[in-house]
Amino acid sequence: MADCPGIFLLAQMKDGGLARLRLPGGRLSAVQVRAVAEVARRWGNGVVDLTNRANLQIRGLPATLPDAAVARLDAAGLVPAMRGADRLRNITADPLSGLDDAVDVGPLVAALDAALQSADLDGLSPKFAFVLDGGGRSRIAGILHDVGFVACPEGFRLSLGGTLSGDVIAAADVVDRALAEARAILASGIRRPGRVGRVDPWLGPVPQRDGAVALALDVPVARADADLLDRLAGLAVDGLRLTPWSAVVLPGIPAERVAAVVAASGLSTAVGQRVVACAGSTGCERGLADTKADGRRLAAAFGGRGAGTVHLAGCAKGCAHPGVAEILALARSDGRYDLHRQARPATAGTAWAEGVGPSEMIEQLARAS
Ligand code: SF4
Structure with a gap:
């Protein structure tokens, strides 16, 4: 994929332009969801992907998003006031924030989003990521981030790339500190994103x-x-x-x-084997198999059964799941898959089963689970 698309810079994919909508804290109103659906239907191919930073990607668009589509998103409040900051709004928070007993970081998400739009952060990578963890069940600081804040009884502890410092920061100072750390990392020219523990998915x-x-x-x-x-x-x-x-x-x-x-x-709440798949051959020039379609078949076959992650990777880049998966299905040039256990695409090693198609994969995984 081209480097970090946004609303005003689309990635050019096999199935057309791809726009990423950044949703600080992962939140959308019903009106905004309908606006995304309309844009996807009218100007795209109707497909919308969820990202592993809780954003959305509209696929199958023209090379640039037409003005009318931008206006539709803008009317729904999905376009930042400062358009130049569009790709910097990478702020992840616990989806339960403000609903459960953990610290509500919603106001901090909004304040940091506003600050990022007025801050002078020229040159900051559009991959630069902030996380705000109120201490809820999702353990959201386990997502890859550059600068994070993790709630503690006295305030928030600062995480620089997953390393927690001894500093305790008052909520009122979080936004200033986030910008200061971003500027320091920008000045150093060295990013070291990391995680605090692991995210705990739930359904x-x-x-x-x-x-x-x-x-x-x-x-x-x-x-x-x-x-x-x-x-x-x-x-x-x-x-x-x-x-x-x-x-x-x-x-x-x-x-x-x-x-x-x-x-x-029409969706499931069953907790079981989690199937992740990249864009695959229908959406990416490098894709060797239709990972999305094969992954759907797999998910339908295993809903609520088994455990762990099955990662269908269209090539060794492994965009959908950078970490180790319990089962890795790595696509081959003949459109079939090699299966690996406890592996990541770049270092997959010896396959446990070679050249399997989707139906055989379901059988293999049923035997293995
Ligand atoms: S893993 Fe390979 S095929 Fe899949 S989206 Fe990334 S580059 Fe494309």
Whole structure:
């Protein structure tokens, strides 16, 4: 993929232009979800992917996003006031923030987003990432970040690339400190992103403080389409929140409505084998197999069973899952896959099964689980 697309700089992919919508804290209103669906349908190929930083990507667009499409997103509040800062708004937070008993970092997300738009950070990489972890169950500081803040009883501890410092920072000082650390890293010319522990993905209903339920639904292989987005917008009570593990959270659902909402969504809450797949041969020039379609078949076959991550990689770059997966299916030039255990694409080593197609892969994994 071309380097870090945004709204005004599209990546040119095999299936057309790709625009990334940065959603600080992963939050969207139902109105915004409908706007994304409309843009995807009218100007794109209708496909919208979730990213592992809780953003959205609209696929199959022209080489640049038409003015009318930008205007549609802008009217929904999805375009930053300072357009030059579009690709710097990489702020991840716990999807349950403000709903559970952990520290609500929502106001800090908004303040940092506003500050990034007025700060002089020329030259900062569009990959530069901030994380704000209120101490909730998702352990969101486990996502790759440059600068993070992790709630502690006295305030927040600073994480520089996953290394926690002894400094305790008051909430009121978090935004200034975030910008200061970004400037220092920019000046040094050396980024060392890292993680604090591991993110803890979850699905299904989670009780909120107010008695309602936050319902996390799995989006198979992180691929949605305009119809699914419209359906989710219609089910939303209090907007949507995206997660880095390709789930959509619907906050504010009455407990007695959970089963009906799950059924109407067409998505699953089953916690089991997690299937991740990159754009594959339909979306990427380097793709050797249709990883998204094969991944969907796999997810349908294994929903709620097994454990761990199955990573279908279209080539050795392994964009969808940089870490080790319990099962790695690495595509080959004949469109089939070599299967590896506990492996990452760049260093996969010897395969446990070679040249398997999707049906054989399902059989192999069923035997292995
Ligand atoms: S892993 Fe390879 S095929 Fe898949 S999106 Fe990345 S570069 Fe393309």
